[in-house]
Amino acid sequence: MISLAAISLTALALARNALAQGSAYSQCGGIGWAGATTSVPVTSTPLSYISWSTSSTGITSNPLTSTSATPTSSSGPTSTVPWAAGTATLLPNQLWIRADEDPEFHFYLQSKTLSMSIFYPIYVPRRPDPPTVDSPGDAVISNPATASQNNIVSGQLIQYLPSGGELYLGVYPNATGTTRLKLFWATAPQKNVTWAFQGDGVEGNVPGYTTAATGNFLACTDTSTTAPNIYLDLGAFDYLTPAGCASETLNYYNGATTVT
Numbered sequence: 001m002i003s004l005a006a007i008s009l010t011a012l013a014l015a016r017n018a019l020a021q022g023s024a025y026s027q028c029g030g031i032g033w034a035g036a037t038t039s040v041p042v043t044s045t046p047l048s049y050i051s052w053s054t055s056s057t058g059i060t061s062n063p064l065t066s067t068s069a070t071p072t073s074s075s076g077p078t079s080t081v082p083w084a085a086g087t088a089t090l091l092p093n094q095l096w097i098r099a100d101e102d103p104e105f106h107f108y109l110q111s112k113t114l115s116m117s118i119f120y121p122i123y124v125p126r127r128p129d130p131p132t133v134d135s136p137g138d139a140v141i142s143n144p145a146t147a148s149q150n151n152i153v154s155g156q157l158i159q160y161l162p163s164g165g166e167l168y169l170g171v172y173p174n175a176t177g178t179t180r181l182k183l184f185w186a187t188a189p190q191k192n193v194t195w196a197f198q199g200d201g202v203e204g205n206v207p208g209y210t211t212a213a214t215g216n217f218l219a220c221t222d223t224s225t226t227a228p229n230i231y232l233d234l235g236a237f238d239y240l241t242p243a244g245c246a247s248e249t250l251n252y253y254n255g256a257t258t259v260t
Contacts, residue, residue: 108147142227144258
């Protein structure tokens, strides 16, 4: 026969177990819970997998993985340059050239196409990546961090490459709607355009298209790039500007690093 003492001990053990479970799951007890309110501490799970709980049974909010709206930047036209200043240092006898009018204020002259660094799979022994440098092709204005270093020498607007090579700013010989000439970088000096500084402004003279040097440019977007292409404007500044374009001036800047 089970003694009264044994029954009492069993009842006491059950009460202690219920109390322990109540302490562990107290916050999930629902409306009217009057017991303890201490949540179960999490100590054995790796930090990156912890589910930070309001209760031990389910509703979670993980501060390590929750998301919030993050501002994004665009390399297209904007009245406020979204980039940070560049870190490259201007070399002797070289200049930055940049737009000084909204909406491309302080967008810097450079090549549309940048050479790509080579990335190796993780299992391949690491080798040094080649530097990212400007390449021949369309001229654009874009991020200060990738700005080219330039100067005008003997009528040639030259881009100096980190490798020691040079690119030359030219104009395509056909006018776009007779109002603008698209600019590009070439590996050889250009004969159909003469560049000069007027004060700190860049001017171009293209025989057959301009009767005098002009410092009017157009920054135009197209479907192939988010950085505006640069054109020599054959018309008056900010007059009959084509759709998708903005009138710009290009000016040199000789600070040690690019600024926005």
